[in-house]
Amino acid sequence: DVLSVAFSVDNRQIVSGSRDKTIKLWNTLAECKYTIQDEGHSDWVSCVRFSPNHTNPIIVSAGWDKVVK
Known part of the structure; x- marks a missing residue:
């Protein structure tokens, strides 16, 4: 489950935080580009x-x- 979502200032990227302890960086085409x-x-x-x-x-x-990172 996704718990938080935010858009970059230029609205070209999206970041999500989830219950599975991951942070994901997305483009606006819904493609996950990076997972922390x-x-x-x-x-x-x-x-x-x-x-x-x-x-x-x-x-x-x-x-x-x-923790804040």
């Missing part, structure tokens, strides 16, 4: 966001493991 799993969270990923900087975007996540 092993170095990610040890519990559900409950919130994901892009930084507002469109020239060098950063993805921030928070999870049920009480």
Whole structure:
């Protein structure tokens, strides 16, 4: 189950956080381009966001493991 979704500032990318402890980066054609799993969270990923900087975007996540990355 997906718990959180956010769009990049330019609306060209989507990031999702899920109960399976993954963070996925998608394009707007619904193609998953990258999955963060092993170095990610040890519990559900409950919130994901892009930084507002469109020239060098950063993805921030928070999870049920009480960690912000």
